[in-house]
Amino acid sequence: MKMSIHSFIGPMIHSTVEGELFAHENVQIDIKSGIIEKVILNPKLDNIDKDNVKILKDGQFLIPGFIDGHIHAVQVPNIGLGYDKPLLDWLQLYIFPLEKEFKDNKFAEKVFDTVVKRTLQAGTTTACYFASLYTEASLVLAKKAAMYGQRALIGKVNMNNSQVTNYFENYENSIKETKAFIEGVRNIYSPLVQPIITPRFALSCDMKLMELLGDLARKNQMYIQTHISENAEEVKAVKAHFTEYSSYAAIYDAAGILTNKTILAHGIHLSDSELAIISKRKSAVIHCPSSNTCLKSGLCNVRRLQAANIKIGLGTDVSGGSSICILDAMRSALQVSIHLSFSKPEYEPLNYKEVFHLATLGGAEALAMNDKIGNFIPGKEFDALVIDLSASGFAFENMQEHSLEQKLQKLIYCGDDRNIVEVYVSGQRVV
Ligand code: GUN
Ligand code: ZN
Numbered sequence: 001m002k003m004s005i006h007s008f009i010g011p012m013i014h015s016t017v018e019g020e021l022f023a024h025e026n027v028q029i030d031i032k033s034g035i036i037e038k039v040i041l042n043p044k045l046d047n048i049d050k051d052n053v054k055i056l057k058d059g060q061f062l063i064p065g066f067i068d069g070h071i072h073a074v075q076v077p078n079i080g081l082g083y084d085k086p087l088l089d090w091l092q093l094y095i096f097p098l099e100k101e102f103k104d105n106k107f108a109e110k111v112f113d114t115v116v117k118r119t120l121q122a123g124t125t126t127a128c129y130f131a132s133l134y135t136e137a138s139l140v141l142a143k144k145a146a147m148y149g150q151r152a153l154i155g156k157v158n159m160n161n162s163q164v165t166n167y168f169e170n171y172e173n174s175i176k177e178t179k180a181f182i183e184g185v186r187n188i189y190s191p192l193v194q195p196i197i198t199p200r201f202a203l204s205c206d207m208k209l210m211e212l213l214g215d216l217a218r219k220n221q222m223y224i225q226t227h228i229s230e231n232a233e234e235v236k237a238v239k240a241h242f243t244e245y246s247s248y249a250a251i252y253d254a255a256g257i258l259t260n261k262t263i264l265a266h267g268i269h270l271s272d273s274e275l276a277i278i279s280k281r282k283s284a285v286i287h288c289p290s291s292n293t294c295l296k297s298g299l300c301n302v303r304r305l306q307a308a309n310i311k312i313g314l315g316t317d318v319s320g321g322s323s324i325c326i327l328d329a330m331r332s333a334l335q336v337s338i339h340l341s342f343s344k345p346e347y348e349p350l351n352y353k354e355v356f357h358l359a360t361l362g363g364a365e366a367l368a369m370n371d372k373i374g375n376f377i378p379g380k381e382f383d384a385l386v387i388d389l390s391a392s393g394f395a396f397e398n399m400q401e402h403s404l405e406q407k408l409q410k411l412i413y414c415g416d417d418r419n420i421v422e423v424y425v426s427g428q429r430v431v
């Protein structure tokens with residue numbers, strides 16, 4: 001059931017633009033029509049209007065909602081399976097056959113209902129989704145996100161390359177269906193849900209299709225999402241397929257699909273010149289550490305992306321990744337960066353504050369939504385999680401004396417969705 005609350009009082013912690021933590025034990029956040037109006041430190045409690053104020057229980061605290069910058073809603077039935085094959089074989093053997101099942105809207109209805117509910121419960125207030133090739137089923141996902149109140153970018157997948165798979169559509173259909181999909185999402189009239197142009201990756205689309213999708217995105221001021229440089233064999237195949245271009249990123253750039261609203265998953269094996277192109281275009285890379293490990297694609301060097309001044313978010317990349325939960329993605333990012341430091345002693349592993357930033361404000365920057373979401377700044381929308389460490393586990397006993405920073409650190413290393421007791425999107429309670 002949805003309800004609207006005007007003020008929250010309690011401890012809060014969020015990430016700043018500088019990547020620091022801001023934590024305070026006693027804050028009042030006033031919300032009007034979903035927007036944060038005021039953030040008052042040490043509020044006076046004498047004349048509060050009890051009916052319109054929610055005072056957090058002892059031990060609870062507020063953090064911004066999590067942003068999953070890359071998730072395949074259609075692949076959730078395959079989660080935890082099929083990690084015996086590398087990317088290209090995995091797609092052929094397990095993923096394309098599964099995605100074909102989304103021709104059936106009833107199947108789509110059932111899967112997407114679970115996906116949106118479960119991701120919200122896991123604290124994902126914003127999700128950037130890949131759906132399937134099928135317009136109707138992709139619209140089902142958009143409707144579910146709107147119905148359950150999740151902020152979402154939804155992509156009907158584009159693939160017109162018959163050499164790679166028999167799961168594809170021709171160029172004319174791909175464009176026609178994409179236009180119908182955009183129209184369909186707009187007709188849902190949800191301020192939270194938008195369509196995103198989704199050429200799957202260079203091997204599944206020809207240049208003509210990518211160029212037209214780029215035009216469509218420009219004309220409609222839309223987001224674009226795709227995959228880039230995830231797996232060494234994939235990179236080799238892309239180069240063999242597009243011989244006239246100098247790199248994977250150069251192909252996307254020539255097609256006009258690298259914009260400041262382009263979201264690129266993975267980017268593990270990018271060259272310096274590709275990083276420079278992506279940075280110049282102000283496109284974002286979504287780091288998907290669980291997937292990169294499960295599919296043995298490689299260890300993404302996040303410090304290299306940072307040094308190239310590229311916007312970076314975090315993604316589950318289900319079902320390449322084995323969990324829909326961004327807390328798990330944060331842990332995987334920490335572990336991947338530690339593993340990288342074993343072979344590169346000069347590499348400084350990420351810390352818990354940095355992965356929290358990637359999951360919140362960093363993700364918002366990557367999605368070019370940082371004017372709207374990512375932390376608790378007046379003028380932004382109130383997308384928030386109420387955290388209660390006492391809701392689970394021995395790891396959280398006797399936490400009364402711990403600082404908010406320590407509680408956040410414990411949540412990131414040891415927490416799960418049981419600790420996310422309430423979820424708000426644009427001021428509305430959705431869990
Ligand atoms: N590259 C192209 N399609 C996919 C996909 O579905 N998952 C991942 N991880 N990489 C891809
Ligand atoms: Zn993916």
